[in-house]
Structure formats: structure tokens, C-alpha cells
Amino acid sequence: MAEIFLFSGEKGGVGKSFVCRTAVQYHLDQAIPFVLFETDRSNPDVKRIYGHATGCRVSVFSEGEKYEDAANSIYNAALTSRVLVNLPAQAFIPLRQWIEANQLLDIAPADGVTFAIWFVCDGGYDSLKLLRQSLDYFGEAIPHIVVRNFGKCEDWEALDKDEGLQKLLKKYKARMIDFPKFIGNADRNHIDAESLTFGQARDYEGFGSISKQRVKRFLKEAYEAIGQAGVF
Secondary structure, three states, X not given: OEEEEEEEOOOOOOOHHHHHHHHHHHHHHOOOOOEEEEOOOOOOHHHXXXXXXXXXXXXXXXXXXXXXXXXHHHHHHHOOOOEEEEOOOOOHHHHHHHHHHOOHHHHHHHHOEEEEEEEEEOOOHHHHHHHHHHHHHHOOOOOEEEEEEOOOOOOOHHHHOOHHHHHHHHHOOOEEEEEOOOOOHHHHHHHHHXXXXXXXXXXXXXXXXXXXXXXXXXXXXXXXXXXXXXXX
């Protein structure tokens, strides 16, 4: 059985691409075979940084007829391999239309393909609203892994006290992980500016011992969190 893991969040700036990049590095470090797709045309960070290391492919989710079949390469790749997909912000409608138009949830069981959404959340009102929308629509058909991004928020009271959302999370058996904060904004900015993979950053000659250790610590904590999701 092959899986399609969709890294979502709907709202821009929640850290979706950062989480996706970490998941990519996890697969590289664990020597887990996968195919990577970048679908964020406005800010293709994942392809920019991991393109050479993974042979990252480009695809498009679009409401326009011109691109109605463009995303089919994602599903076709999943027939033989695990697939990681970095989604852009506001991808819910084109993603939903792609799935509906091709009846993917109907044909996937026979093809041995499963879907899962890694929904990256920053704890804000808009982010929680979009999480509710995703859960409401996909329900049990596509399981969710809710990523509480501590790099963006440290107070999750709004999520914890949202009774309606908590009921949905329980109803659809959504899993939740706490994604760690990367300590050292200057180091993180340097990694992004130099388009370094996390693997490269661990041994980057431009970093001192403290900076390298920060990368190693982050990856250790992030991998522990990813492992708790129990889907990789």
C-alpha cells in the first residue's frame, strides 16, 4: 500500500513548508523511499531547498480547466511509492475539486492508495477555523495529523477550549503532535537564505558548534514528534 501525505494548513505563515521540509529530511535520514511534489507556485521553498536531494517534482492544484489534470501525476506516483506533497495556502477548494472530479476516494482502495493530511496549525482563530473546515469535509475519508507548531505559538488554550473542534478531532480520530520550535532565528534565517537542507545544515562549515548543535537538537525533537504520529 502506498500513501499520499498532504502537508496543508490553508493559512499562509503557519510553518507548513518548514514542517514538510523536516518530514522530507526524516525520510532521507531513515532511508525511506518516497516521491516529493511541490505544488506551491508562489513560494516553492521545498523544491528550492530539497529539489536536488530528492528529484522533487512540480505539480499544480488549480480550479481552472487548463490545469484540471495537472495534479494527476501525484496520484499516479502513489501507485508505486509513498508521496509527500507540499500544498500552497488556500488549496482546500482546488484540492477538494481534484479529489471529487476524479473520484479518488472511490478508486483509491482498489489501487491500494491512502491519503492523510498533515494540518499545520498556529493556534490562531483563522487557523482553527480552517482546520474545522478540513475535518468537516474530509471526515473519516482522509485522516488528519494536526501539527501544533510551537515555532509559531506556545499558548494552545484556544484549541484546547474549543469544544466543537475538540468533538470533531475526537469523532474523526485525528492525531495531534507538538512540533518543536527551532531555537536561533539567525541560524534558521541563514539556513533558508543559503537554501540548505537540514542534512547539510548539520555539518555546515559556516556554522559554529552551537549552531550545528541547534540543528541536531531540532531534528531530534522533531523526529520524536513525527514518530508519535505513528504514520511514517
